[in-house]
Each structure stands twice: as structure tokens, then as C-alpha cells.
Amino acid sequence: MKKRVITFGEVMMRLSTPGFARFTQAQSLQVLYAGSEANVAVSLRYFGCDTAHVTRFPSNDLGIAATQTLQRHGVDTRHILYGDERMGVYFLENGAMQRSSRIIYDRFDSAFAHIAPGSVDWDSILKDAAWFHWTGITPAISQGAATVCREALVSARKHGVKISGDINYRRNLWQYGKTARDIMPELISLTDYIVAGTTDLENCLGIGGGSLEESSRAAMKQYPNIQKVSCTYRESISSSHNKIQAVIWDGKVTLTSKEYDMTHIVDRVGGGDAFMAGLIYGWLTGMTDQQTVEFAAAATTLKHSIEGDVNTTSVQEVEALMRGENIGKLLR
16 A cells, blocks of 8 residues: 655744743744644654655755754655745744743745745656645745645646645735635645634635534535545643544544543644644554544644654554553653
8 A cells, every 4th residue: 555645835943942931031942843744744754654745945054954854754855945035934932831832933935935836746746645735824825835735736636646634724824915715715625634623614615614513514515525524622721731632524423532631741833733644644544534533633642742843653652542551651
């Protein structure tokens, strides 16, 4: 079975304050490189899949450093483009107790925002792939990014590649003269599996509903290519203590995972990407939907115990948590 997964999206430099220091306290910042779609590629690589990420970096040492980060995790970087402009940046202040975490974005006019239609040979990249993944962040960045994303989806459908999209509506990103409802419906119509809450479906498709089931049923009726809709439900007791549970709507029934009580969160950034990677792995390897939602919920739970944006856990670790084994033990 082919397990090659292609992801597409911006990778940014993450600058985070040490420990739980506030921005106004920090005298130094820790540097990492990550992006939602690339996080999925990295996580799937740790699950044993062959992955490649497509993006555009500045042709300077920061672009090289970001590329090397992906390479260290085993992600194929052969299809990355390079050019002028700058690296997108985001700043993270980790919250604790009742103080929320904060993120400040500085990604305007980035190298990725200038990606040009026709610059990626999607037919060559996707001809041997099993899966393509995108998120709603990418088409919100620029018209060029939206157009290149559409080119990828058209090529993926032509080659029989399964497609997933994390709709991930970000209101503040849509700044280039188009709205989500101008762009997202066509992209979603080409997608097989989506991660979306009721707010995402309303903002991107204009579909309202009292429940995820009602909204998902309406989305599937309007866009017949959609096979599954999934999302997580999070209860934030504090920055350090959340509860999380996942669901999949398959067009007929809602399947629900067990709930996880995460009492000492290390880093919640990238939790949704870990969940997405878990879903893709489950569907790609032939798990049932119930097994898939349980695997994805366990994967995102483990991510909350790991510093940085990416989930570096193995399939065996995720499956052990699903079974309730080795929880908090010292493994020798």
C-alpha cells in the first residue's frame, strides 16, 4: 500500500519566550521552524509514512535552516521553492494556570505569500502519492497561495489521490481583497475528508446549523465529494489543564472517542495538526472510523506533552495510550 503523503503550506519561524515568561519579561527567544501542514508531514513521518512538504522559503540562511529542520525529521524537501522576500514569523508566550497563551504573527509579505501560479509541478509530485493535505490557512495568505492550492487539488483528483483539508478558518488572515466564502467553497468541493467545526462551516461555506451533524449533513449534500467530517471538542479549564475529545461524522452516524484529561500541558500549539495526522494515518492504513477517531484523539493528547509544534510520538506510543498502557511510567 502506498503511504506517500504530500502537504502544502507555509513554514514560519517560531520565536517563543523561555519557560512561561511574558513577552515583556523575555531577554531571549527560542527559535523553531514549523507550520500547520508541515507539522502534519512530520507527525506522519514518525508514524512511518513517506512524506514530502511543498512550500516557498526565502533564499537565505533562514530558508536553509527551515529546510534542514524538515530534513532532520525525515521529510522530503526536494520540491521546496526559494526566492526573494522574507521568512514569516510568529511569537509565542506560553500561558500558565488561568493566564492564556498568546501568539503574535508577523507573516506579511513572506516568501510563501509570493508563490506564483504554475510554479509547482503538481503532476510530477502527486503521480505516486496516496494522500494530499492542505489547510484553510494557505488560501487565506494570498491569491497566489490560493491559486497554487487549487492547482494541487485539481492535480490530486486527476491522479486519484485522497485529499484532506483542515478548514481552520482564520478571520485576520484574509487581507488581500477576497473573503473565505469567495475562495474556500471550490477548494472544499474538491476535498474528501475535512476537519471543521460549525463555525468553520458557517464562515467558509455559509452553512449554519445547530450541531456539527446538521452542518456536516448540509455540507455533504452541497459538496458530494466530502466523505467524512471530523473535529475535536476542547474544554479549557486553564492553560495547563484541558479536556479533549474527538468525533467523526460519516454521513450517517457520529463516532466519538474517549475523553482525555490533560492536567499538565507542556505545549498545546500543534495539537490540531497532531489530530489531523492521526486521522490521515488511520484512514490511510485502513482503520475503521472508530479506530481512527480513537487513534487521532490519543495522538493529539500526546502532542500536548511535547515541546514545540510537532508531534514526535510513534504509532506504538499512540496505541499504548489508546489501551491505557504505560501512562506516566518510567520505561527502561
